[in-house]
Amino acid sequence: MIWEVFRQEDAGEYHTHCGNVHAPDREMAKLFAQIQHGRRKPTNSLWVVPKDEIGEVDAEEAAFGGTTDKSYRWVMGYKDLDAAFAEEVAESESEQEDADRASAGGDD
Amino acid sequence: MDVETVKERAGPREFSPKDDLPEEYRKAATRMIQFHANSEIMGAYLERPFIRQAPSLDRKLAFSAKVQDEIGHGQLLYRAAESLGIKSREEMLDELANGEGKFLNCFHYPMESWAEVPMIAFFVDGAAMRRQATLKRTSWEPYAHAMDKVCFEEGFHVKHGEDVMRELATGSKKEQQMLQDAFEQWWPRIIQFFGPTDDQSTHHDFSADVGLKTMTNDELRNAFLNAYVPKAQKYGLEIPDEPRIRDNGDGTYEVVEDDLDWEEFFTIAKNDAPGSHEQIGKRSRTQEAVEWVRSGLESWEHGEDTTAPQAAD
Amino acid sequence: MAAESDRLGGPAELADDERAAVEALLYRLADDELVLAERYTEWQVRAPTLESDLALANIAQDELGHARLWYDLLRDFGYDEADLIFERDPADFRHASLAELPFEDGDWADAVVRSYLYDVAEQLRLEALADASYPRIADRVGKIQSEEAYHREHAQNWLERLADDEASLKRLQAAVDRLFPHALALWEPSDHEETIEDLGLRTESLAAMREQWFDTVIPFLRSLGLEPPEGVRENPEAVRPATIGRDGDHTDDWDALHEEMTRTYRELGREEAHKIMPDPDEADA
Numbered sequence: 002m003i004w005e006v007f008r009q010e011d012a013g014e015y016h017t018h019c020g021n022v023h024a025p026d027r028e029m030a031k032l033f034a035q036i037q038h039g040r041r042k043p044t045n046s047l048w049v050v051p052k053d054e055i056g057e058v059d060a061e062e063a064a065f066g067g068t069t070d071k072s073y074r075w076v077m078g079y080k081d082l083d084a085a086f087a088e089e090v091a092e093s094e095s096e097q098e099d100a101d102r103a104s105a106g107g108d109d
Numbered sequence: 110m111d112v113e114t115v116k117e118r119a120g121p122r123e124f125s126p127k128d129d130l131p132e133e134y135r136k137a138a139t140r141m142i143q144f145h146a147n148s149e150i151m152g153a154y155l156e157r158p159f160i161r162q163a164p165s166l167d168r169k170l171a172f173s174a175k176v177q178d179e180i181g182h183g184q185l186l187y188r189a190a191e192s193l194g195i196k197s198r199e200e201m202l203d204e205l206a207n208g209e210g211k212f213l214n215c216f217h218y219p220m221e222s223w224a225e226v227p228m229i230a231f232f233v234d235g236a237a238m239r240r241q242a243t244l245k246r247t248s249w250e251p252y253a254h255a256m257d258k259v260c261f262e263e264g265f266h267v268k269h270g271e272d273v274m275r276e277l278a279t280g281s282k283k284e285q286q287m288l289q290d291a292f293e294q295w296w297p298r299i300i301q302f303f304g305p306t307d308d309q310s311t312h313h314d315f316s317a318d319v320g321l322k323t324m325t326n327d328e329l330r331n332a333f334l335n336a337y338v339p340k341a342q343k344y345g346l347e348i349p350d351e352p353r354i355r356d357n358g359d360g361t362y363e364v365v366e367d368d369l370d371w372e373e374f375f376t377i378a379k380n381d382a383p384g385s386h387e388q389i390g391k392r393s394r395t396q397e398a399v400e401w402v403r404s405g406l407e408s409w410e411h412g413e414d415t416t417a418p419q420a421a422d
Numbered sequence: 423m424a425a426e427s428d429r430l431g432g433p434a435e436l437a438d439d440e441r442a443a444v445e446a447l448l449y450r451l452a453d454d455e456l457v458l459a460e461r462y463t464e465w466q467v468r469a470p471t472l473e474s475d476l477a478l479a480n481i482a483q484d485e486l487g488h489a490r491l492w493y494d495l496l497r498d499f500g501y502d503e504a505d506l507i508f509e510r511d512p513a514d515f516r517h518a519s520l521a522e523l524p525f526e527d528g529d530w531a532d533a534v535v536r537s538y539l540y541d542v543a544e545q546l547r548l549e550a551l552a553d554a555s556y557p558r559i560a561d562r563v564g565k566i567q568s569e570e571a572y573h574r575e576h577a578q579n580w581l582e583r584l585a586d587d588e589a590s591l592k593r594l595q596a597a598v599d600r601l602f603p604h605a606l607a608l609w610e611p612s613d614h615e616e617t618i619e620d621l622g623l624r625t626e627s628l629a630a631m632r633e634q635w636f637d638t639v640i641p642f643l644r645s646l647g648l649e650p651p652e653g654v655r656e657n658p659e660a661v662r663p664a665t666i667g668r669d670g671d672h673t674d675d676w677d678a679l680h681e682e683m684t685r686t687y688r689e690l691g692r693e694e695a696h697k698i699m700p701d702p703d704e705a706d707a
Contacts, residue, residue: 002410020258021188022473023198025410028579033473035572036480037181041262059127153467160463164687165695166456166493166503170486176466177479184472223686276696284690395468398528402470405590409583 119320146186224287230270248320452492
C-alpha cells in the first residue's frame with residue numbers, strides 16, 4: 002500500500018508533500034517515513050496519508066475563484082483609496098497584488 | 110496531448126501526472142528514470158562490502174549512511190517512474206532481479222579493494238551528480254523533484270569519496286600505488302559513463318526534444334572532465350595515456366573513441382558481461398530470499414489472518 | 423544521579439580494581455553495539471523492501487554511534503581506536519554471543535527477533551546506567567536512550583505483523599529457538615561484577631535485570647503465539663549455550679567477522695583509524 006508523506010520543517014509551518022513510502026499499514030508507514038523523509042532534511046513533523054484517500058480537484062474541472070468579475074473581493078478593486086495610513090492594510094494589499102501577479106503569470 | 114505539442118511545450122518541470130501525455134513520452138521517461146533508479150540500487154551492491162571493511166568506525170558510519178542514501182534515492186526515483194503510469198515499482202524491481210532492468214556500466218564491474226572506493230565514491234558519484242544537477246530541469250516534474258532531494262544528499266557522497274581518496278593519496282607509497290592502479294583500471298569506464306559521443310547515441314534525440322534530457326553526452330562529459338581532471342591531478346594521479354583525451358582549450362575535450370572498448374560497453378548494456386551476471390545474480394538471490402517477508406506483509410495488509418484455524422478442504 | 427560522595431573520579435583517580443571494573447563494563451557495552459550493528463549492516467541492500475532497508479540501516483548506524491560513544495570513554499584509559507577495534511585480539515572482545523551469530527540469507531525473522539531481544543535488554547541496561555557512579559557513563563545515557571525507542575517500536579511492529587501469518591510465525595519461532603538462549607549471555611556476569619555492583623557503576627544487578635527482561639519478553643512473545651525455550655525462567659543455566667561470548671569464548675563466525683572487519687586496515691598497513699567527526703566531548707561542548 003502506498004502512503005503519501007508530508008513534512009513540516011518547523012513547528013507552525015505547513016506540511017508540504019515530500020514523497021511516499023510503501024507500507025502495509027499506518028504504523029509501519031510512520032516508522033518508514035521517519036527514516037526515508039525525516040532523516041536528512043530538517044523535520045518537525047510528518048503526516049502519512051493513504052494515497053487512495055487523497056481527493057483532488059484541479060483547475061481543469063474547477064474555476065477556482067470564479068470567472069466573472071470578483072474584483073470587489075480584492076484590494077485592487079479599491080484603487081482610489083490609499084492603504085499607506087495603516088501598515089497592516091498596506092501589507093495585505095501588497096500580498097494580494099503579489100498573488101494576483103503570480104496567478105496572471107500562469108505556472109511560472 | 111500529441112508528441113508535437115509535447116515538443117513545443119517541453120521545458121523544465123513542464124509535465125506532471127495531471128497531463129495527458131502520449132505513450133511515447135511516458136515510455137521514454139520510464140526507461141530513463143527506471144535506469145537511474147536501478148543504478149542507485151546496483152551501485153549499492155558494490156559498496157556494501159566496504160561498510161564492513163572500512164578501516165575506521167567513522168568511515169564505517171559514513172559508508173553505511175551512503176549505502177542507505179542510495180537505496181533512498183532508488184525509492185524516490187521508482188516513485189518518479191511509477192507516476193508515469195507505465196510500470197509499478199514492483200514490476201520494475203522484478204525486472205531488475207530477472208535481468209531485464211538496465212543500469213550504469215560502472216556497476217557491472219567488481220570492486221574489490223579499498224583503493225577502488227574513490228573510483229565509485231568520488232569519480233562515478235561526481236559524474237552522476239553532474240548529470241543529476243542538469244536533471245533538476247527535466248520536463249517530468251516528479252523526476253525533477255527527486256533530483257532536488259538526491260542532489261541535496263549526494264554532496265556528502267562526493268566529499269566522502271574525496272576524503273577517502275585524499276587519505277590514500279597522502280598515505281604510504283603502497284597506498285598511493287594502489288590508488289593509481291585502481292584509477293588506471295577504472296578511468297576508461299568512468300569516461301564511458303557518459304555513453305558514446307552524441308552522433309552514436311540512439312535515444313538522445315527524442316529525450317532531448319521532449320525535455321527529459323537537458324544536456325548531451327558530450328556536454329556532460331566535458332563538464333565532468335573540466336571539474337574532475339584537475340582534482341585527479343591535485344591528488345597526484347597520472348591520467349592514463351589511453352583513452353586519448355584532447356583538451357581543446359575552450360572547456361571542451363575530444364575523447365578518441367577508438368581507444369575505448371565499445372564492444373564491452375554494449376555487452377554490458379545488454380546485461381551480458383560476466384560482471385552483469387554476477388551482480389544481477391546477487392540481486393536476484395537476495396530478493397528471492399526475502400520474498401516470504403513481502404508475502405507475509407501482503408497478507409497482513411489484506412487482513413488475512415492465516416494463523417486462524419481453517420476448515421479442512 | 424548517584425550521591426556526590428559516591429561518585430567516582432576520572433580514570434587517574436581510580437584504584438586498580440575500580441579501573442578494571444569500569445573498563446569491563448565499557449567493553450561489554452561497546453562491543454555489543456559494534457558487533458550487533460555489524461550483523462545489521464549485512465541487511466543493507468538485502469532487506470525485504472526499500473523502506474525496511476532504510477530503517478534497518480538507520481538502526482545499525484544508531485548502534486554504531488552508541489559503540490563510538492562507549493569506545494570513546496575507553497580512550498580515557500589510554501587506548502585508541504586501533505587498540506580498541508582494529509588491532510585488538512578477537513578473543514579479547516566481550517560482546518554477548520547474541521550479537522555475533524550469523525544468520526541464513528533472507529532470514530529476516532532473525533533480524534527482528536534479535537533486535538527485539540536485544541533492545542528490550544538495552545532499555546533495562548540503560549536505565550540501570552542512568553545513575554551510574556561513574557559520571558562519564560551516566561552523562562551519555564540520555565543521548566542513547568532517545569534513539570532506542572524507535573528500535574523497540576520497529577522490532578515489535580515487525581513481530582506483530584509477521585506473527586499474524588502462519589508461515590512467517592514458524593520462521594519467527596525458529597529464530598526465537600535459536601536466539602533466545604544466546605540472549606541470556608547479555609546477563610552473564612564478568613569477573614568484575616561484584617566491584618561493578620559495589621561501586622554503583624550500575625544501579626541494578628544483572629540477575630535483577632534478567633528477571634525484568636523475562637517479565638517483558640516472555641509475555642509479549644507468548645501473546646504473539648511464540649514460545650520461549652521451555653523452563654528458561656526457572657532454570658536459565660540449563661538453556662544457556664556453551665559459547666556466550668562474554669568471557670572471550672566466541673564462535674568461529676566471530677573470528678571470520680573480525681577478520682573481514684579489519685581486512686582493509688591490515689591490507690593498507692594502517693596504524694591508526696581515521697576520524698571524520700570531532701571527539702564526542704568537543705561536539706558536546
